[in-house]
Amino acid sequence: MRLLLEPPGAAGLDDLVAAGDAVLAAGLDGVLLAASPELPAPLVAAAALAARVPSIRIAAEVEVGEAHPLEVAEEAAVVDVASGGRLILVAAPAPGREDRAGEAMDLIRTALAPAPFRFDGPTWRVPAALPQNVHNVEERARVTPSPVQPRLEVWGAGAAREAALTRGLGVLAGAGDDPAALGAAWEAAAAALGPAAIGAARARREPYDGDPAALVARLRAGRAAFGQSWAVVAAPPAAAMAISRRARPRVQTDSLPDGLEAHWDATLSP
């Protein structure tokens, strides 16, 4: 299982870098950045963080369905290029635009492939072929630069989860979602998708109250019922090392040899 840290309320660059440094030092997999009042554009924050902290994955939760999806695709491509291929794009519907989430994700992924394309959806047609645009108009559009990742990781969150599930994309569930219900929805989607479901990220947001054992219990439950493969832990940077020492090792393999956890408890400093 891969673990991302979601730091609370980053208000500036120092907060972002502190979180990124803590994640890197602790050997966690990355951070998730959501919009905050001070930093309302997580992809911009992701670019800044990528400039300061190497290696870690940077997930950015982005509204889709209102702005043109090509704008989101371009921004994601630039951040992925600047970061050397470390972006995870987490799509959540803009308020009132829940019905467009699937189309937006389709257009974003189409645009991120390195080939000229046409797209004709209920909301967006690309190129639009408007009669007023006449000079060197393209019959197929091409978004550049291409992301570093050959298939940029796109997850659906919130009301975009259903659309993501049916497309074989990763899903990010909320902390309050029941693993059994998540597992049932996943199984239904996977049955319809067949092999196309293989490898799709199954992620959930996790609260953290300072007790690694409680986190381990939640992650194991998520894994058992939902096949959870990623966790997004809402915790301050100072908690990264404890999570990485006490929770991360316990959720990587299916089981641990008898006595190993007791050994860790006896020898690892808190």
Added chain:
Amino acid sequence: MQSTAAAPADPTALYERFAEDAALAERLGFASVWSAEHRAWYDGWCPALVHAQAFAAARTERVRFGHAIMLVPQHDPVRLARALATLDRLSGGRVDLGAGLGHRDAEFDMLGLRRDRRGRLMDAALDAIAAVWAGERGDAPPVQRPGPPVWIGGMAPQAIARAASRGHGLMLPQTLRPKELRAIIGDYRAQAASPGTVGALRDVWVEPDDARAAAFRRKVDAHFREEAGSWWVLKGQVGFSQPEQMDRQLARIYDTEVVGGPAQVAEELNELYAAGVEFLVLRANFDFVGRSELREQLAALAEEVAPRLEPAAARAA
């Protein structure tokens, strides 16, 4: 951030280089670093300037970042306002919005927009951006109040009127001669109740050797010939099909680019100040310019040209 036919480059390295060049510009005392937006071009031309600037801003402390220019009508204004507010916050208030119209039909068409509506789109976008920064959608206020400074790019009467009526700065293209600058700046100052800063772009290259200066001019010509031939609409047709028109446009670039030894470069730039320009955005960074060459140019501009510039209060970007 271009990987062109003339100068292919690793895309990620281009963004690294941008951040390193910005840090060098900061060390040399430049006020700001300006970038141009286009999209959907073969060379990866950066279509998300704010994100590239956030990458560089995180590696610098003092230098500002501006757009010369951002194609504002091609963006969702609320999304753009929030991106700029985020960069403003992350950089500690080091961003300027340089707002231009855009001209390529393919860019507008891809986004479902009519190019002939770009003026209206611009006005609506500037209003919407200001509203977001004013907190009308619940956003925290930007570090700079009421928001990042806005510069209007262009030279058409509508652009001058837009900048004047809104009290925004003006960012004039690189191909205007001093006499033309003086007339436009006069118009702007006459119209504006409280005029903003008047900036102008200039292509510049510090090279006292005549043969090497000529070689640079040939490379600039090839660079702009690619762009003009592919994009510029001249007499209703695209450039490569209008070779004579294109030659005329490129002659104007040749005529206005500033190439020579430090004293000559300073003298020509001082003519721009004398024409009323208050802020110079100098371009020495082209796809064909190597890393060490660019570093030498930035150093020459900072150390040999800037001390010769007048008025003393003028800032070279």
